[in-house]
Amino acid sequence: MKLETNTTRARFRAITDNAVTLLAVLATVLVIAPLVAIFAYLIYRGYSSLSLDFFTRIPKPVGEKGGGMANAIVGSGILLALASVIGVPIGIGGGIFLAEFGRGTKLANSIRFTADVLNGVPSIVMGVAAYALIVSPHVRYLPILGHFSAFSGGVALGIMMIPTVCRTTEEMLLMVPHAVREAALGLGVPNWRSVLSITVRTASPGIITGCMLAFARVAGETAPLIFTALGNSFWSTSLNEPIAALPLQIYVYAISPYDEWHKLAWAGALVLIVLIVLAVSLVRYVTSRGVLKGAS
Amino acid sequence: MGVGIEVINLNAWYGANHTLQDINLNIPANHATALIGPSGCGKSTFVRCLNRMHETNPIARVTGTVRIGDLDIYEDAKPVEIRRRVGMVFQRPNPFPTMSIYDNVASGLKLNGFRNRHALDAIVERSLKDSALWDEVKDDLKKKSGASLSGGQQQRLCIARALAVDPEVLLMDEPASALDPVSTSKIEDLIFQLKSQYTIVIVTHNMQQAARVAEKTGFFLNGRMVEFDSTHKIFTNPSDKRTEDYITGRFG
Numbered sequence: 001m002k003l004e005t006n007t008t009r010a011r012f013r014a015i016t017d018n019a020v021t022l023l024a025v026l027a028t029v030l031v032i033a034p035l036v037a038i039f040a041y042l043i044y045r046g047y048s049s050l051s052l053d054f055f056t057r058i059p060k061p062v063g064e065k066g067g068g069m070a071n072a073i074v075g076s077g078i079l080l081a082l083a084s085v086i087g088v089p090i091g092i093g094g095g096i097f098l099a100e101f102g103r104g105t106k107l108a109n110s111i112r113f114t115a116d117v118l119n120g121v122p123s124i125v126m127g128v129a130a131y132a133l134i135v136s137p138h139v140r141y142l143p144i145l146g147h148f149s150a151f152s153g154g155v156a157l158g159i160m161m162i163p164t165v166c167r168t169t170e171e172m173l174l175m176v177p178h179a180v181r182e183a184a185l186g187l188g189v190p191n192w193r194s195v196l197s198i199t200v201r202t203a204s205p206g207i208i209t210g211c212m213l214a215f216a217r218v219a220g221e222t223a224p225l226i227f228t229a230l231g232n233s234f235w236s237t238s239l240n241e242p243i244a245a246l247p248l249q250i251y252v253y254a255i256s257p258y259d260e261w262h263k264l265a266w267a268g269a270l271v272l273i274v275l276i277v278l279a280v281s282l283v284r285y286v287t288s289r290g291v292l293k294g295a296s
Numbered sequence: 297m298g299v300g301i302e303v304i305n306l307n308a309w310y311g312a313n314h315t316l317q318d319i320n321l322n323i324p325a326n327h328a329t330a331l332i333g334p335s336g337c338g339k340s341t342f343v344r345c346l347n348r349m350h351e352t353n354p355i356a357r358v359t360g361t362v363r364i365g366d367l368d369i370y371e372d373a374k375p376v377e378i379r380r381r382v383g384m385v386f387q388r389p390n391p392f393p394t395m396s397i398y399d400n401v402a403s404g405l406k407l408n409g410f411r412n413r414h415a416l417d418a419i420v421e422r423s424l425k426d427s428a429l430w431d432e433v434k435d436d437l438k439k440k441s442g443a444s445l446s447g448g449q450q451q452r453l454c455i456a457r458a459l460a461v462d463p464e465v466l467l468m469d470e471p472a473s474a475l476d477p478v479s480t481s482k483i484e485d486l487i488f489q490l491k492s493q494y495t496i497v498i499v500t501h502n503m504q505q506a507a508r509v510a511e512k513t514g515f516f517l518n519g520r521m522v523e524f525d526s527t528h529k530i531f532t533n534p535s536d537k538r539t540e541d542y543i544t545g546r547f548g
Binding site: 177179180182183184185186187188189190193194197198201202204291 | 347349352376377378379380381383384386388390391392393394395403404407408454457458461
């Protein structure tokens, strides 16, 4: 039978093809639209309040013009750095255990279950937990405990990062083809070495994405910081004292009755989003520089 | 130099599945030995028992004796030591995707703690020349990923990677079954050259391939070795009816 190109069937197929493509494009637009809308609105509301002062000054008292969020920007940076130092290694380590060493054991199954539950815990509860563990107890030789501090805020955010990092690391490691592991074992490489140098390395792009997701998620968290980092209207970079953070500052300014502060809150939200995008892009750039031509 | 392999009463299981039953044979040093047989007959399991890869599967079990040279591999040594002396090339090319061509070849040494850069350069070059890949990749050694090569090149890269650790035995589990005819003939030429330095055991579905590259051939069926003899005899005048049926294409 000859394949006809001009029959009704062929035309029907072409139409279906176009319709499905159109649906896919529409879905993509729907997914991207909210992001673009939020971003555009933030620029519209916040851009006019952005100035050099915003990035270099600390907040001014009510009624005075000007002032910025420099302390909150630096504070967010410190909190997120501390959170990453806690959340990334523990999360990746846990993921490696789940996927490679503990696969199928009772311990691994209970860790996986715990991580999933932890992932679903509301962030405000995480803040209360950090409050109960770090802010409220007074221990004589541990002066870092017993008061609001950047340390407690970083720990709260770090714990929030662990389940996301852990589970994505596990998923990414499980996606590494069995053939790659066998190749390493076939060369007489000990199992632990093969896991760290071959499997984790092969999965590293996905693991980094997981870390970035967790980072971006906690970067905007406000609730866990209310009971821990508390916020600070002055300069502080000490881990031992309350510290300002962008989300906290935005929250305080947004619910205040002052027009001037509302504008600054919009600007703060814009800066927060831009900084997260910048941080994620920077990590992507740095980690992609070593990637070779043709690597998956 | 290659060493001979002596297999005595080898039995292997996957769970309750008795995949290898009472295998006895002597594989001569510095020759290529082909193993043929229908799918699922146990020939892959057999080569995986020769470098203790079979037992990496938690449900797998092995009994019996395998002597490689003077070494009883199930009694006298740890699996990682055996695998350094017995290289393996798998059915599908499996280069490390995130590593450069150079690092792929050097990986076996590097991951075992070998750090002498100068010696490493020389070994990488020699291994790539031995696997007939050097001329095609020498300009991109550290620039391109192992995964960027064509299938046939990837398989020769995997052979180079296995040769770099200087094994005495090279096990090849259907090394050309995923490749086109041109790449296949390159791999066969390679086997022909390599057997002066290594003992080669090659599993293959392709009977012409066995006839071309191997001096000795073993025929496996349902987990047993039916016949083991010189390739010429197996293909022209087999002693066992089942071997003859398989060779002439009556089943399998």
